[in-house]
Amino acid sequence: MKRGYKESSSQSTSLGQPQSRFKHNPEGDAGFLDDESTKIFARKVADHYSARTNQTLEEREASPIIHLKKLNNWIKSVLIQLYARPGDAVLDLACGKGGDLIKWDKAKIGYYVGIDIADGSIEDCRTRYNGDADHHQRRKKFSFPACLMCGDCFEARLDKVLAEDAPFDICSCQFAMHYSWSTEARARRALANVSALLRPGGTFIGTMPDANVIIKKLRQAEGLAFGNSVYWIRFDEEFSEKKFKSSNPFGIKYKFHLEDAVDCPEWIVPFHVFKSLAEEYDLDLIFVKNSHDFVHEYMKKPEYIELMRRLGALGDGNLDQSTLTPDEWEVAYLYLSFVLKKRGQKGQPDRMQPNTRRDMGKMQISKEDIVYINGKL
Numbered sequence: 550m551k552r553g554y555k556e557s558s559s560q561s562t563s564l565g566q567p568q569s570r571f572k573h574n575p576e577g578d579a580g581f582l583d584d585e586s587t588k589i590f591a592r593k594v595a596d597h598y599s600a601r602t603n604q605t606l607e608e609r610e611a612s613p614i615i616h617l618k619k620l621n622n623w624i625k626s627v628l629i630q631l632y633a634r635p636g637d638a639v640l641d642l643a644c645g646k647g648g649d650l651i652k653w654d655k656a657k658i659g660y661y662v663g664i665d666i667a668d669g670s671i672e673d674c675r676t677r678y679n680g681d682a683d684h685h686q687r688r689k690k691f692s693f694p695a696c697l698m699c700g701d702c703f704e705a706r707l708d709k710v711l712a713e714d715a716p717f718d719i720c721s722c723q724f725a726m727h728y729s730w731s732t733e734a735r736a737r738r739a740l741a742n743v744s745a746l747l748r749p750g751g752t753f754i755g756t757m758p759d760a761n762v763i764i765k766k767l768r769q770a771e772g773l774a775f776g777n778s779v780y781w782i783r784f785d786e787e788f789s790e791k792k793f794k795s796s797n798p799f800g801i802k803y804k805f806h807l808e809d810a811v812d813c814p815e816w817i818v819p820f821h822v823f824k825s826l827a828e829e830y831d832l833d834l835i836f837v838k839n840s841h842d843f844v845h846e847y848m849k850k851p852e853y854i855e856l857m858r859r860l861g862a863l864g865d866g867n868l869d870q871s872t873l874t875p876d877e878w879e880v881a882y883l884y885l886s887f888v889l890k891k892r893g894q895k896g897q898p899d900r901m902q903p904n905t906r907r908d909m910g911k912m913q914i915s916k917e918d919i920v921y922i923n924g925k926l
């Protein structure tokens with residue numbers, strides 16, 4: 550039998566809820582969370598990712614965006630190496646197929662919780678964690694215990710679901726935060742979840758589309774669509790004026806297609822709104838960098854140059870001359886990385902002993918161990 554975590558029916562927003570600055574929701578938070586079209590879009594995103602099956606190593610290497618995937622892995626690895634410390638408890642929101650498990654293992658973390666809305670991805674993550682995903686697995690076992698959950702991170706009250714596991718030292722949300730920006734309530738729930746689960750002084754790292762770049766490209770385009778050989782973005786007619794009201798910075802939807810990776814609705818996240826909303830939840834910006842600047846900055850450091858060589862995004866500097874195409878490099882420009890810090894000092898009593906944490910997760914995860922938030926959909 551599946552273990553399920555049923556949330557209470559109350560849609561209270563009291564996660565130390567600050568005042569709303571963007572008053573465009575007449576029904577209030579509860580109405581927004583229940584909105585049918587919001588749920589349908591969340592489902593579309595989940596179905597898209599669930600349907601993406603694991604690739605063999607050969608299929609992966611043949612991908613038209615293989616170097617972009619390697620570059621993105623390098624960016625995530627650098628972020629993890631910069632901010633993770635041995636023994637850390639990690640919350641990976643929208644963890645996907647567990648593509649970052651090896652990175653966390655290298656950082657010697659103490660405990661890992663991964664949550665994703667796509668049950669197909671969580672199942673792949675489970676087999677990868679267990680070492681059963683033969684063609685993917687470069688190592689057999691991970692050294693940290695883990696717990697995997699399936700659910701909507703931008704709707705569920707994760708503070709309740711994970712009350713016993715908190716606080717976490719690091720929360721990571723890679724290439725997914727923009728799926729929370731369909732409504733103000735979801736964006737708030739996402740940030741409230743992160744804030745409630747991080748310890749004071751804890752770190753929130755992530756990557757997401759760079760709204761400035763996307764809007765600039767939209768305005769340069771003749772119509773409402775633009776792209777190149779590996780991606781396209783298309784806005785609906787409602788945005789034909791290419792103007793966006795600052796009083797309504799949520800729900801700015803576009804369709805994103807990236808060859809061999811993404812084909813679903815996404816939402817613009819104006820970064821200044823993200824920053825100020827995060828501050829309302831005690832999360833202060835440490836840095837934000839477009840991927841191009843990120844590469845230029847961290848490719849000055851020998852250890853990250855070596856990591857780039859090993860991952861092979863730019864070739865290995867020897868026999869392998871293959872590298873990112875200009876079209877892939879343009880896609881990299883569509884993204885940014887951010888680091889936020891939870892206000893406050895790391896207090897002794899907040900930190901659980903690593904041994905206690907080890908008891909919470911498992912070293913081998915069965916299908917029955919997967920926790921379905923709100924039951925299996």
Ligand SMILES: C[S@@+](CC[C@H](N)C(=O)[O-])C[C@H]1O[C@@H](n2cnc3c(N)ncnc32)[C@H](O)[C@@H]1O
Nearest residue numbers: 598643644645648665666667701702723725728
């Ligand atoms: C581009 S993938 C990134 C996966 C992973 N973070 C990585 O970097 O490899 C985006 C992920 O976000 C997940 N996602 C989208 N909306 C979500 C939601 N509301 N709650 C949880 N996961 C979500 C998708 O299922 C998908 O696995």
